[in-house]
Amino acid sequence: MGKNGTKRLLLVEDDRALAELVKYHFSREGFTVTTTAVGDEALILIDEVKPDLVILDWMIEGISGIEVCRRLRRSPATANLPIMMLTARGEEDDRIRGLETGADDFVTKPFSPKELVARANALLRRSRPNLLAKKHTYHGIEMDVVAHRVRRDGQPVSLGPTEYRLLRHFLENPQRVFSRQQLLEAVWPHNEEIELRTVDVHVRRLRLALARDQAPDLIRTVRSEGYSLDADGDT
């Protein structure tokens, strides 16, 4: 995925008007779209752009779409890249051949751009669970919710259940200051009556667990207010 969180699409389509139309719809959905009409160029661009998704027209200049697909699947670097194919040919055999060659979806022209986008999203949801696999990041802290694992600057961090939930809450709401009361309500199992100062202790435990040489303390104490996850230290 793009550094700023945008999804990148490489569109290989030689019908310029159609390409523009598709590009427009995907842009609106937050995709960064790169276009080419030539098969050979597609292979180069994939290497450069590192798209999250490729949409290939079956009939294009140079190498055919299906051949591009085949090559992508053969190369380890792109064997797992989501690929959708477009075609004017309604032939069933073509669609089956495309799917068996490794395409993830096959859309026949004419198609609805919106449906194309919906299909692309469904595919990404499936193939890039990382995107969906809730992962939180904040200034060197990474939390993988599915694996239930936390890292600081790449090194594993060991947390108890409560510290884990506390950190997750902070990561879900970075920079925001929470009072002890709010933290108790958000992080602790409801129904319990717990001393406010207990929060301090857990914040301390979390700080210790996240501590690394020279790495700054990312939990900010806001006097008489509470705590927040904040990279700007006190100031």
Next chain:
Amino acid sequence: MGKNGTKRLLLVEDDRALAELVKYHFSREGFTVTTTAVGDEALILIDEVKPDLVILDWMIEGISGIEVCRRLRRSPATANLPIMMLTARGEEDDRIRGLETGADDFVTKPFSPKELVARANALLRRSRPNLLAKKHTYHGIEMDVVAHRVRRDGQPVSLGPTEYRLLRHFLENPQRVFSRQQLLEAVWPHNEEIELRTVDVHVRRLRLALARDQAPDLIRTVRSEGYSLDADGDT
């Protein structure tokens, strides 16, 4: 996946003739097909059969296909289950709605059974790459599903049926943490009511079976959460 390596399909379709046709084609591809015509029953069957793929007709008796889809996505146990939807309605909006609800593919009637199979295979390839794999490997653990044989660092490992299924489940979803409840649902034959703690015992048996001198314990205990197969040990 079926105990013998077959893929299981649940088909929810009220047109009996169509259901038979589809069933025929999937059977030929090695699927074990279960069929129902009623939405409510589908939800029960999914729990019992634990299919690898669900094909849902939009218009069925009882709960509608799209509602079944929505519910499946909402439940953690089935949130990741591959779903294809069928519809006689060609409406673009319906297709988009279906896809946005969480369906992975959307096929409009009339369709080619072969293409449906091809799409199903493409989807499984994408969503459960491990299901199709005949061999699983994870940090020195090798499982040959076909031969039903397991090795650790080359040495054979002897496992009871339950431990074998447990390990396979972990290998199919490495790094992911499963609660005891989830493990019971995924690994044990449903219909049985089993004590949660029983999972601990089987995890222990699996650990013992996989243990080798100096070889690390690859099963991670996540306190208050469950277990996962993870090479990074605790931390």
Next chain:
DNA sequence: CAATAGTGTAATAAAACTGTCACGACCCAG
């Protein structure tokens, strides 16, 4: 029909995690 392997439970031991305190350091208005 044994003999053997595999299962689920419950009891017990061992860890890991929690919530509170008490004490001191700090901060800041008066």
Next chain:
DNA sequence: CTGGGTCGTGACAGTTTTATTACACTATTG
């Protein structure tokens, strides 16, 4: 500089959760 209000700490004892072990019981297999 001084007292009240806040925080950071380190120590603990009580709980909760997990690991082990032993055992009765149910399949499986030959």
